[in-house]
Amino acid sequence: MRTFVLHDRVYCARCIAGKPHGLNDDNYGRMRPYFQNQNGITYYRCIAQERGYEKCGQRGVHSDVLDEQIVEILSEMVIPNDFRERIEFEVRRRVENAASLGRMEEIGKIVERIDLSWEQGFIDKEAYVEKRRQLQQEIEALRPIDYDELTEAADLIQNLRIYWNECTNLDNPEDARKQLIAKIVDRVFVYGGKILAVVLYGDFAIVLGENKIAPQEVEDAIQSNLYEHGVISLERNSQFGDDGIRTRDLCLDRAIC
DSSP: OOOOTTTTOEEEHHHHHTOOTTOOOTTTTBEEEEEETTTTEEEEEEOTTTTTSOOOOOOOEEHHHHHHHHHHHHHTOBOOTTHHHHHHHHHHHHHTOTTHHHHHHHHHHHHHHHHHHHHTTSSOHHHHHHHHHHHHHHHHHHSOOOHHHHHHHHHHHHTHHHHHHHGGGSSSHHHHHHHHHHTTEEEEEEETTEEEEEEESSSEEOOOSOGGGSOHHHHHHHHHHHHHTTOEEOTTTOSOOSSSSOOOBOOOSSSOO
């Protein structure tokens, strides 16, 4: 059985940009892995048309190409020098807030009411997305943080390439690499055979990639899609720049756990 490092994490940016309004399909835009027996090539391809949706025009992309890109992107990230002090501060600040769990439960009920209002057309998209984003921010701000998890997360980012290379010494290198990336990456958006954006696990959507390969409407659609799922972009470092992949500071407020 073939192992795909980014299995179930690859999304078609073309489909996300053109997602039908009101469509409730969690698998919409997913790109599935395939193995071509004739030449032994492994790749990801958009399956929108196979699932009954309009063909988007996204071509298949070799899996090893995406693997190389994700390692390069993650390796370019920079951990702040004071990250340990920041982790300790966040742990103390949040654990000491005894009322946080009760407030989180209260917010959860508010979110349910807002979702219902959106589904029934009582609020417009802009108001819904903004309110949902604000509530998600508050929930994440209240959630207790585990110090060990945050420290491990920082270590994974700092030494990603080392761990990636060490996987070759294990019995099943590809499976080890799949598990490594699965600890960090929630999903990646692909456009024209290149990774346009990466979403890491945690409170913030850290949007990385080469924006030159995608038109503005695709970038806007991806940002909107992230907000609708409660993922928050870092204001200072998440913008699609015009100079390719940039090195970005990493906020450790549960940004990579």
